Every structure is written in structure tokens, then in C-alpha cells.
Amino acid sequence: MTTHIGAEKGEIAEKILLPGDPLRAKYIAENFLDDPVCYNEVRGMYGYTGTYKGERISVQGTGMGVPSISIYVNELIEGYGVKQLIRVGSCGALQNDVKVRDVILASTSTTDSQMNRMVFGGIDFAPAADFNLLKNAYEAGTEKGLKLRVGNVFTSDSFYRDNAMDLFKQLADYNVLAVEMETTALYTLAAKHGCQALSVLTVSDHILTGEETTSEERQTTFNEMIEVALEAAIQE
Numbered sequence: 001m002t003t004h005i006g007a008e009k010g011e012i013a014e015k016i017l018l019p020g021d022p023l024r025a026k027y028i029a030e031n032f033l034d035d036p037v038c039y040n041e042v043r044g045m046y047g048y049t050g051t052y053k054g055e056r057i058s059v060q061g062t063g064m065g066v067p068s069i070s071i072y073v074n075e076l077i078e079g080y081g082v083k084q085l086i087r088v089g090s091c092g093a094l095q096n097d098v099k100v101r102d103v104i105l106a107s108t109s110t111t112d113s114q115m116n117r118m119v120f121g122g123i124d125f126a127p128a129a130d131f132n133l134l135k136n137a138y139e140a141g142t143e144k145g146l147k148l149r150v151g152n153v154f155t156s157d158s159f160y161r162d163n164a165m166d167l168f169k170q171l172a173d174y175n176v177l178a179v180e181m182e183t184t185a186l187y188t189l190a191a192k193h194g195c196q197a198l199s200v201l202t203v204s205d206h207i208l209t210g211e212e213t214t215s216e217e218r219q220t221t222f223n224e225m226i227e228v229a230l231e232a233a234i235q236e
């Protein structure tokens with residue numbers, strides 16, 4: 001057991017999906033994994049292990065934001081030997097040609113979080129997705145007929161930010177596709193520990209137009225994102 005995860009050693013697979021919402025972890029386990037077993041309920045942050053197409057896969061809620069996902073990623077890697085981590089999250093679109101329900105693969109991330117500047121003594125580390133995972137996810141999505149977007153996402157410490165529009169427009173001018181709250185931490189910690197990481201994100205709302213998905217639409221698109229992530233996970 002680690003501080004925030006109640007699993008015994010060996011109960012968590014080397015490959016794991018990481019939704020922010022613990023109920024999304026439960027949904028993924030119950031609808032996509034065979035024989036799922038719940039290994040964690042500490043803080044209601046559900047974690048399950050099952051199989052997908054015969055391969056052992058876990059899914060663990062991370063909570064929202066850099067501090068929360070950092071706790072789970074650290075404990076999963078250092079405490080349980082997890083090697084491959086795929087975030088399955090939601091995000092807000094920053095580009096006119098990125099639409100609600102689109103699925104984005106984050107090749108890198110920009111951030112307002114101080115985490116990396118603290119760690120690297122003020123320099124800007126460039127967090128990057130694992131290329132093989134990114135390639136596998138892109139191919140899996142393309143085979144399913146999805147038009148995946150690949151690019152830079154903004155990992156923000158703030159969901160409710162005063163006067164956010166100027167910053168969002170500037171980021172859009174610099175080709176940042178969307179905003180979310182965890183990818184920078186995931187990629188940086190994975191790099192530190194020699195693990196593979198990728199964020200697969202569904203656009204749940206549009207920052208520029210205010211458009212939002214209905215809960216039913218979110219469900220359908222989340223399913224596509226989850227399938228892309230699972231198919232990427234089981235490739236070599």
C-alpha cells in the first residue's frame with residue numbers, strides 16, 4: 001500500500017489508464033475491461049484492474065490538477081512499478097477548427113504550473129508524449145475512422161481564471177489546441193522515471209464559442225477516446 005492507494009503489490013497492471021474523474025475509472029472498468037477488480041477506494045479515487053483483449057490493464061482516477069495527478073503517478077510508478085500511463089481526460093478547445101467531441105492526442109504541453117520551474121531551477125522543461133504510444137494511438141484512431149488532432153495543450157492550474165480570454169487567444173495564436181489541467185505533470189514524471197505516457201483528450205466544451213457537449217454526447221465521445229487509449233496500450 002502507498003499513502004493514497006490501498007492496493008497490494010501486484011494488484012496493479014504495468015499499463016494504466018488515468019481519467020481525472022474516479023467515476024470515469026469505474027465506467028471504463030465496468031464497460032471495457034473483462035473481469036475488473038476494484039483495488040482502490042481510498043478517498044473515493046477508484047482503481048480497477050482487468051483485462052482488455054486478453055492483456056492486463058488497470059484504470060485509476062487521478063483527481064483534478066497537477067498536484068493531484070502527481071500524487072497518483074508517483075505512487076503508481078514508485079510503489080507499484082507501473083510503466084505505461086495514458087490519461088483519458090476532457091478539455092476545452094482553443095482553436096476554431098477544433099470542435100466539441102473531437103479527440104486530441106497531446107504531443108506536448110504548455111503550462112502555468114510552477115511545478116517544473118521549481119524542479120528545474122527556473123528553466124522550462126519541455127514535457128513530451130511517448131512517440132510510440134502517440135503513433136499507436138493515432139493509428140488506432142485513424143483505423144476507427146476518427147479524425148484525431150495532435151498537438152500542444154495548455155495544462156492550467158486554474159479552471160476559473162479572471163480575464164482568461166487574452167491568454168487563451170494568445171495560446172491559440174501559438175497553435176495550442178486546448179486547455180486541461182494534468183498533462184504537464186504526467187509527461188514530466190514519466191520522463192523522470194523512464195516510463196511511457198500519453199494524454200488522449202475529448203473536447204467537452206469550446207472556450208471561444210461557449211459550446212458544450214450534452215452528457216449523452218460526452219458519453220459517446222468518451223467511448224471513442226477510451227477505445228483509442230486501450231488499443232494504443234495493447235500495441236507493442
Ligand SMILES: O=P(O)(O)O[C@H]1O[C@H](CO)[C@@H](O)[C@H]1O
Pocket residue numbers: 019020021063064065088089090091159180181182
Ligand atoms: O475530465 P478530466 O480528466 O478530469 O480533465 C479535465 O476536467 C477537469 C476540470 O473539469 C480537469 O481535471 C481537466 O483536466
Ligand SMILES: O=c1cc[nH]c(=O)[nH]1
Pocket residue numbers: 090091092093159179180181204205207
Ligand atoms: O474548459 C475546460 C474543459 C475541461 N477541462 C478544463 O480544464 N477546461
